[in-house]
Amino acid sequence: MRTEDLHAELVAELADTAWLDTALETVARQPAAIARLFPAAGRRCGRGMLSDHGRIPPGWSVDDAARVLLLAGLPRESAAAEVEQLYRYGDAAEKRAVLRALPLLDLPPSVVEPLLLDALRTNDTRLVTAALGPAARHLDAAAWRQGVLKAVFMQLPLAGVADLDERADAELATMLGGLARERRAAGRSMAADATELLHRLQERVS
Incomplete structure (x- = not known):
């Protein structure tokens, strides 16, 4: 996904882009201003869902897009420190936006990986889903x-x-197989897409 496409989708959704335009200009000149602009994006731009025109992944909200664009507009030398603080102190929606922005930011693995691991430790479906998106390339295999x-x-x-x-392997097949057996023993089943993945992996290694 390109920031240009995200910007175009967001602008098409907003009736008035004055706040967004000013906010993007501000963080480019004064990176610390993102501490107040990032949380305000939901209130100023809205929290509805972006229309699906095929240019960005489905499931993005307006405030997601605005926050990701603000992060993408940070000067490179300021991005790491600001991203860490925004994630640490943000609510779930703000944390999700940070996770979704990571593939668009030039950040070292030492910054990205801890954020992904923290999200995967939660039981928030929004954060787990975002952490397994494109930014997950920074996670090691285990x-x-x-x-x-x-x-x-x-x-x-x-x-x-x-x-x-591309990343699923025999070890993941073993783990899924164990979970499937546990589910069967409890009289439950795995979701269809997980069962299909397990079958594909088993066929690959057989």
């Missing part, structure tokens, strides 16, 4: 597998897991 297993356990759609077929 952490990524655990994230996918948690998504299956929480019955989240696996379509939202970035690079699933």
Whole structure:
């Protein structure tokens, strides 16, 4: 996803872009201003869903887009410190926007990975889903597998897991197989997409 496409989608959704335009100009000149502008995005731009025109992934809200654009507009030298603070002190919607912005920011793994791991430790479906999106490329194989297993356990759609077929391996198949057996023993079943993934992996390694 490109910031240009995200900006175009957001502008098309807003009746008035004055606040957004001013906010983007402000954070580019005064990065610390994002501490007050980032939380205000929902109130100033709205929290409805963006229309799906195929240029951005489905499920993005207006405030998601505004916050991600603010983060993408930060000067590179200020981005890491601001991102960490905004995630640490943000509410769930603000944390999700930080996670969604990570693929668009040039941040070192030492900044990105702890945020993803923190999100995967929560039981908030919004944060787990966002952490397994494109930014999950920063997770090592073990952490990524655990994230996918948690998504299956929480019955989240696996379509939202970035690079699933490319990264799924025999170890993930073993983990999914164990979960499937536990579910069967409890008289429960795994979601259809997880069962299909398990079958694909088993066929791949057989």
